[in-house]
Amino acid sequence: MINLFQHLRDESVDASLVQLLESVINASKEIAFRVRQGALAGVLGSTQDENIQGETQKNLDVISNQLLKDLLLACPHVRALASEEEDTVVAGNPQGEFIIAFDPLDGSSNIDINGQIGTIFSIYRARENIAANDEAQFRQQGSTQVCAGYVLYGPSTLLVITIGKGTHAFTLDTIQGTFLLTAKDIRIPADTKEFAINMSNQRFWNETMRRYINDLVLGESGPRGKNFNMRWNAAMVGDVHRIISRGGIFLYPSDNRNPKQPAKLRLLYEANPMALLIENAGGKAWNETQRILEIQPRELHERVAVILGSANEVDMCLNYSGS
Ligand code: AFP
Numbered sequence: 001m002i003n004l005f006q007h008l009r010d011e012s013v014d015a016s017l018v019q020l021l022e023s024v025i026n027a028s029k030e031i032a033f034r035v036r037q038g039a040l041a042g043v044l045g046s047t048q049d050e051n052i053q054g055e056t057q058k059n060l061d062v063i064s065n066q067l068l069k070d071l072l073l074a075c076p077h078v079r080a081l082a083s084e085e086e087d088t089v090v091a092g093n094p095q096g097e098f099i100i101a102f103d104p105l106d107g108s109s110n111i112d113i114n115g116q117i118g119t120i121f122s123i124y125r126a127r128e129n130i131a132a133n134d135e136a137q138f139r140q141q142g143s144t145q146v147c148a149g150y151v152l153y154g155p156s157t158l159l160v161i162t163i164g165k166g167t168h169a170f171t172l173d174t175i176q177g178t179f180l181l182t183a184k185d186i187r188i189p190a191d192t193k194e195f196a197i198n199m200s201n202q203r204f205w206n207e208t209m210r211r212y213i214n215d216l217v218l219g220e221s222g223p224r225g226k227n228f229n230m231r232w233n234a235a236m237v238g239d240v241h242r243i244i245s246r247g248g249i250f251l252y253p254s255d256n257r258n259p260k261q262p263a264k265l266r267l268l269y270e271a272n273p274m275a276l277l278i279e280n281a282g283g284k285a286w287n288e289t290q291r292i293l294e295i296q297p298r299e300l301h302e303r304v305a306v307i308l309g310s311a312n313e314v315d316m317c318l319n320y321s322g323s
Contacts, residue, residue, distance in 0.1 A: 001180040001181055001182065002180070002181050003170075003178045003179060003180055003181070004021075004025065004159065004161075004170050004178070004179040004180075004181070005018065005022075007168070007170075007181050008021070008163075011163065011165065013163055016077040016097050016098070017077070017097075017098065017123070017146065017147060017163075019075060019076075019077055020072075020075055020077045020078060020098055020100070020123065021147070022075075023071040023072050023074070023075040023078075024068070024071075024072070024100075024102075024119075024121055024149075024151075025159070025179065026071055027064075027067045027068045027070075027071045027072070027119075028119050028151040028157075028159070029157075029172070029177065030067050031060075031063075031064045031067060031104075031105070031119060031151070031153065032151070032153050032157045032172065034060065034063060034064075035060070035117065035153040036153075038114065042059075043059050043060045043063055043111075044058075044059065044060070044111060044112050045058070045059055045112065046058050046059065047059055047061075047062055049062075051084065051085050051087075052086075052087045052301060053084065053266075053301065055108070057085065058105070058108045058111050058112075060105055060108070060111050060117075061085055061104060061105050061108050062085065064104035064105040064119065065083055065084075065085040065086070065104040065105075067104075068081075068083070068102055068104050068119070069081065069083070069086075069090065072092065072100060073090070073092050075092070075093075075096075076093050076095070076096060077093070077096050077097050077098050078092035078093060078096045078098060078099070078100060079091075079092050079093060079094065079095070079096030079097070079098065079099055079126035079132045079137070080092055080096075080099045080100075080126065080132045080133060080137050080138075081099065081100050081101070081102070082099070082100075082101040082102075082135075082138050082268060082269070082300055083101070083102055083103070083104060083269070084102075084103045084104065084266060084269055084301070085104055088133070088135070088300070089132075089133050089134065089135050089137060089138065089300065090133070091131075091132035091133035092132060093132075094132050096126060096132070097125060097126055098123055098124065098125060098126055098146070099123070099124050099125075099126050099127075099137050099138065100121060100122065100123045100124075101121070101122045101124075101138060101268045101269040101272075101273075102119060102120060102121040102122070102269050103119065103120040103266070103269040103270055104119055105117055105118075105119060106118050106119070106120050106150075106235055106236055106237045106270065107233070107234065107235025107236070107237055107238060109234055109235075110233070110234060110235050110238075115233070115234070115235065115238075116152065116153070116154050116233050116235050116237065116238030116241075117153050117235055117237070117238075118150050118151055118152040118153055118235065118237030118238070118241075119150060119151045119153075119237075120149075120150045120236075120237060120269055120270060120273050120274070121147075121148065121149055121150070121269070121273060122142075122145055122147075122148045122268065122269055122272055122273035122276075123145060123146050123147040123148070124138070124140050124144055124145055124146060125144075125146055127140070135299075135300050138268055138297060138300060139296070139297045139298070140297070141293060141294055141295065141296060141297070142267075142271070142272030142273075142275055142276060142292055142293035142294075142295065143276075143293040143294060145272060145273065145276050145293075146163065146164070147161065147162070147163045147164075148161070148162055148272070148273035148274075148276040148277055149161035149162065149273065149277065150237050150240070150241070150273070150274075150277070152237055152238065152241050154238070154241075156171050156172065157171070157172035157174070158170065158171055158172070158182075158241070159171075159172070159179045160186075160241065160244060160277060161277075162276055162277050162280040162281075164280070165280075166184070166185040166186070166280055166281075167185070167186045167244065167277050167278075167280045167281040168181060168183060168184050168185065168186065169181075169182055169183035169186060169244070170182060186244055186245075186281045187281055187282045188243060188244065188247050188278065188281045188282050188283040188309065188310055188311070189246070189247035189310055190282070190310055190311045190312040190313075191247070191310055191312050191313060192247040192248045192249060192309065192310040192313050193226060193227065193228050193229060194228065194229045194230070194231060194242075194246075194247065194248040194249075195213070195216050195228055195229075195230055195231075195248065195249045195250075195251065195313075196230070196231050196232050196233070196239045196242070196243075196248060196249070196250045196251065197213060197230070197232065197250075197251040197252070197253075198232055198234070198252070199213075199230070199232070201255050201257065204255035204256050204257045205253050205254075205255055206253070206254070208320055209251075209253045211320065212316075212317050212320040213251075216228040216230075217230075231248070236250070236252075236265065236270055236274065236306075240274050240277070240278070240308070243278070243283070243308070243309045243310070244277065244278070244281055247309065247310045248309050248310060248313075249307070249308070249309040249310055249313040249314060249317060250306065250307075250308050250309050251306070251307050251317070252264055252265050252305065252306045253288065253305050253307065254287075254288060254305040261303065262303075262305075263287075263303040263304050263305045263306075264303055265303060265304060265305075265306045266301055266302070266303055266304075267292070267295060267297055267302050267303065267304045268297060268300060268301070268302070270306075271285070271287075271292050271304050271306050272292060272293065272295075274306075274308065275291075275292040275293050275308060276293065278308050278309065279293065282311065283308060283309050283310060283311055283314070284308065284309070284310075284311045284314040284315065285306070285307075285308035285309075285314075286307050286308070286314060286318060287304045287305040287306065287307070288305045288307065288318070292304065292306070292308070
């Protein structure tokens with residue numbers, strides 16, 4: 001098996017991008033160690049603080065964010081970084097070629113129950129003639145990402161990454177401390193019988209989404225004519241990995257719980273990187289009206305509806321009549 005950096009060399013990846021990825025990988029290995037230690041490392045539980053999202057920060061959120069910031073700001077190729085746990089953009093080297101956005105620990109509500117959690121990252125080329133700490137650096141459509149990936153801290157620690165040509169998975173060899181290529185050019189089946197959604201929000205969805213999901217639940221006794229299974233990890237990184245592994249559709253639709261916040265998932269460091277990974281594995285990723293990678297970002301922490309996964313099922317959902 002070849003390791004990540006041999007793979008990147010084989011793919012002729014830009015040396016400065018490789019060095020940036022080394023910073024991400026080194027931080028993720030530190031995070032993986034602490035996740036495995038759990039209570040023994042004193043990383044569980046919550047802080048007294050809230051992030052800009054209004055969410056209580058878990059100790060591991062803060063630790064993971066700091067680990068990534070320290071290593072990324074020490075990398076000369078990082079001009080700026082944005083994080084779910086940082087209110088604003090953090091400037092790096094003004095001559096850095098890249099900017100990076102990340103969710104340091106996606107699935108925080110799973111930390112204290114030993115559930116699946118992960119780090120999601122998204123890398124763009126820096127924009128010239130814009131200050132390193134200007135949010136405008138990150139107002140780039142997801143289709144311009146040069147690299148996107150996640151590290152899933154599960155029974156094994158996995159890196160799933162795309163650098164434009166295909167989506168590949170690497171497994172951390174904890175003895176050697178290296179990520180080894182374990183799945184190359186992953187392809188997501190176009191059809192599926194598995195969906196992922198938080199059903200407790202059903203009364204808040206629009207009528208079409210309620211009918212689409214209801215018909216999945218009706219299975220072979222309803223208009224779909226086949227039975228479906230449901231999974232919900234409460235960590236996008238875990239649900240997306242299942243879809244990358246065996247197909248499915250993941251939905252976090254808009255809802256009317258809070259008119260000021262009709263959507264939950266963040267465009268910059270959740271929806272966009274996952275959309276690139278999914279599309280480069282043959283899947284589709286839309287909000288309710290357009291391809292996620294074509295959304296023009298406006299705010300650093302803006303939120304979008306997400307419908308992604310097996311291409312034919314995403315199409316079915318987006319064009320649902322239910323007749
Ligand atoms: P946390 O990181 O706050 O746990 O949120 C995780 C997440 O952003 C995404 O990873 C999940 O798919 C989604 O929220 C779960 O949302 P619900 O808790 O509303 O099901």
